[in-house]
Amino acid sequence: MMLPPLREVIARHGLSASKALGQNFLFDEQLLDRIAAIPGSLAGQQVLEVGPGPGGLTRALLRAGADVTAIEMDRRCLPALAEVAEAFPGKLRVIEGDAMKIAPETLFTGPYAIVANLPYNVGTALFTGWLSGEAWPPQWTSLTLMFQEEVARRIVAAPDTPAYGRLAVLAQWRGTAKLAMKVHRSAFTPPPKVMSAIVHVTPADAPPGVSMRVLERVTEAAFGQRRKMLRQSLKGLPGALEALERLGIDPQRRAETLTVAEFVGIARLLTG
Numbered sequence: 315m316m317l318p319p320l321r322e323v324i325a326r327h328g329l330s331a332s333k334a335l336g337q338n339f340l341f342d343e344q345l346l347d348r349i350a351a352i353p354g355s356l357a358g359q360q361v362l363e364v365g366p367g368p369g370g371l372t373r374a375l376l377r378a379g380a381d382v383t384a385i386e387m388d389r390r391c392l393p394a395l396a397e398v399a400e401a402f403p404g405k406l407r408v409i410e411g412d413a414m415k416i417a418p419e420t421l422f423t424g425p426y427a428i429v430a431n432l433p434y435n436v437g438t439a440l441f442t443g444w445l446s447g448e449a450w451p452p453q454w455t456s457l458t459l460m461f462q463e464e465v466a467r468r469i470v471a472a473p474d475t476p477a478y479g480r481l482a483v484l485a486q487w488r489g490t491a492k493l494a495m496k497v498h499r500s501a502f503t504p505p506p507k508v509m510s511a512i513v514h515v516t517p518a519d520a521p522p523g524v525s526m527r528v529l530e531r532v533t534e535a536a537f538g539q540r541r542k543m544l545r546q547s548l549k550g551l552p553g554a555l556e557a558l559e560r561l562g563i564d565p566q567r568r569a570e571t572l573t574v575a576e577f578v579g580i581a582r583l584l585t586g
């Protein structure tokens with residue numbers, strides 16, 4: 315069954331983009347196919363798509379051969395998604411709900427890739443949640459996520475750059491995060507105020523004996539006063555200054571100069 319163009323579907327279902335739900339839709343099929351190619355071959359793979367909207371990216375994932383489970387909280391989008399499901403029998407499962415309240419691992423028995431184009435605040439909260447799972451490696455094989463470009467740059471940032479901070483450390487300590495593609499604001503309907511970029515994350519071996527919660531506390535203290543030397547910013551964190559000494563990290567350094575591995579080293583000594 316041939317699917318009608320997305321613009322026609324939107325018009326037919328009266329799907330005006332909701333600002334409150336952060337809706338900016340993508341219609342360019344070539345661009346959507348390039349996004350669906352970022353996780354690698356999806357033929358026969360399980361994919362969780364969060365926030366499919368009217369289903370532009372969903373169609374591209376299905377064209378790539380994926381079995382898609384999609385969580386969408388705007389019920390106005392459900393008829394458009396039902397049309398997509400009809401065109402790809404048995405390949406699309408749509409769940410109406412809030413992705414913030416659904417643990418993805420409850421939806422799958424095997425591995426799955428996660429793909430999402432979400433509003434900024436929801437995307438960042440889900441992203442850090444998916445990265446902080448107790449079990450590692452996680453059941454997801456990769457994350458392909460659209461963010462505001464500025465946020466994407468903070469996720470992949472290297473030490474000693476202005477964008478380097480908590481988000482980079484939390485994203486990179488047990489995963490590899492890459493900037494996969496920039497997406498011009500004009501590609502969206504309606505266009506958002508800022509540029510977007512897609513980040514691709516794959517899980518790496520988890521350093522043993524480190525608690526995510528402790529790592530969060532260390533990065534919070536260190537980057538909370540990022541212009542200050544570590545001996546000042548980590549002063550209030552019991553055991554932190556001793557950890558610096560044991561690791562041979564100069565307490566006169568500033569947070570932005572520490573590598574992810576150095577942060578992990580400090581968190582390991584403070585864990586347990």
Ligand SMILES: C[S@@+](CC[C@H](N)C(=O)[O-])C[C@H]1O[C@@H](n2cnc3c(N)ncnc32)[C@H](O)[C@@H]1O
Pocket residue numbers: 335336337338339340341364365366367368369370371385386387388391411412413414431432433436
């Ligand atoms: C930026 S639009 C992207 C739509 C479509 N994927 C595309 O690329 O054209 C974000 C979508 O996420 C949905 N959404 C927002 N918050 C959500 C949440 N907490 N759970 C599930 N879906 C959500 C919105 O309703 C909207 O359809």
